Amino acid sequence: xxxxxxxxxxxxxxxxxxxxxxxxxxxxxxxxxxxxxxxxxxxxxxxxxxxxxxxxxxxxxxxxxxxxxxxxxxxxxxxxxxxxxxxxxxxxxxxxxxxxxxxxxxxxxxxxxxxxxxxxxxxxxxxxxxxxxxxxxxxxxxxxxxxxxxxxxxxxxxxxxxxxxxxxxxxxxxxxxxxxxxxxxxxxxxxxxxxxxxxxxxxxxxxxxxxxxxxxxxxxxxxxxxxxxxxxxxxxxxxxxxxxxxxxxxxxx
Ligand SMILES: [Zn+2]
Numbered sequence: 697x698x699x700x701x702x703x704x705x706x707x708x709x710x711x712x713x714x715x716x717x718x719x720x721x722x723x724x725x726x727x728x729x730x731x732x733x734x735x736x737x738x739x740x741x742x743x744x745x746x747x748x749x750x751x752x753x754x755x756x757x758x759x760x761x762x763x764x765x766x767x768x769x770x771x772x773x774x775x776x777x778x779x780x781x782x783x784x785x786x787x788x789x790x791x792x793x794x795x796x797x798x799x800x801x802x803x804x805x806x807x808x809x810x811x812x813x814x815x816x817x818x819x820x821x822x823x824x825x826x827x828x829x830x831x832x833x834x835x836x837x838x839x840x841x842x843x844x845x846x847x848x849x850x851x852x853x854x855x856x857x858x859x860x861x862x863x864x865x866x867x868x869x870x871x872x873x874x875x876x877x878x879x880x881x882x883x884x885x886x887x888x889x890x891x892x893x894x895x896x897x898x899x900x901x902x903x904x905x906x907x908x909x910x911x912x913x914x915x916x917x918x919x920x921x922x923x924x925x926x927x928x929x930x931x932x933x934x935x936x937x938x939x940x941x942x943x944x945x946x947x948x949x
Contacts, residue, residue, distance in 0.1 A: 709771060710737075711770040713734075714733070725905075736892075751790045754773065757801035760831075780945050814864070817867060865901075879949050881926070889918055
């Protein structure tokens, strides 16, 4: 276990999505979100550990031109890191919950880091279809990063404080992050395993998930982990969870 107070969790502003119409409806395949509107934050996170820094997700790209009015990028990730006293190329590890554009949008900033990634996710991010998409412009530099391919749970620093867990189904190699903070206690950053608090309550599966059964199995597995740990779950796109987090340069420890 890491020394008390030595691990810090910073929440960065990676933009916002205003989901209406089809974009809202597709967040659940049972029609529950038809006609609803959601303001969804797109945070990303920096974990500072005595043995190095881990970037978890990378927000929305500030340079995409095809997203339209529903997506608003946040302030530059490099400037938010600079407020913490860090440059992107000083960060030792990068891990994305998954490759979607609102989680990988500044991924290319971290090509000097070791990229911790499920091999199926990495393959999907660089398949022929992805290579045609504008999203790849923003993370494409990761293709040459040192990759640490993981197909099981992974203890990043070997002390149990920062653990990446497999939770496939939204995408083929979707991941979540468990942190064991000294003061704040255990925290789970759930990527897009759930999009909203009510999605978690009702086990709702988005229309565009790659595998429904696998998603439900991941929900079961991660819920068991959360109860075992007594972890606080941060649903990354849930506004209430985002609001409850101190924003960089403030942090949880
Ligand atoms: Zn997302």
